[in-house]
Amino acid sequence: MNKKLLALLMGASMVMAACGGGGDKDSASEVNPEKLYNQKCSGCHGGDLKGGTGPDLSKIGAALSKDEIQKIIEEGKGGMPSGLYKGEEASKVAEWLAEKK
Structure with missing residues (x-):
């Protein structure tokens, strides 16, 4: 039982690490979408946006x-979890990604 619990906790912590921590703002009012992407998205989608597990x-x-x-x-969608960013942060990251053509 303890081994299963430990494996579950380790797996959950790996997912949390891959998805990143809390949001980050450069100043009190300015959201840096590239920085946000690097914190929670690049682990799956790559630092160069070229993909990986995502x-x-x-x-x-x-x-x-x-x-x-x-x-x-x-x-969220498919294997991507929901709620990585909400509100202004989600909007800024989406706007930044929408420019990638």
Whole structure:
């Protein structure tokens, strides 16, 4: 039983580490979408947006609108968990990704 619990906790901590920590703002009012991406998204989608365990996002703006990208960030899709970012942070990351064409 203890080994199963330990394995569960280790697995959960690996997922948490891959998805990153809390949001980060450069100043009190300015959100840096690239920094946010690097914190919670690059572990699966790659630092260069070329993909990994998650799909390639280097040209995601050619396939999806900002609103569609934001919905995926907030609600998740497939193996991507929901709630990585919400509100302004999700909007800024989605806007930044929508420019990738």
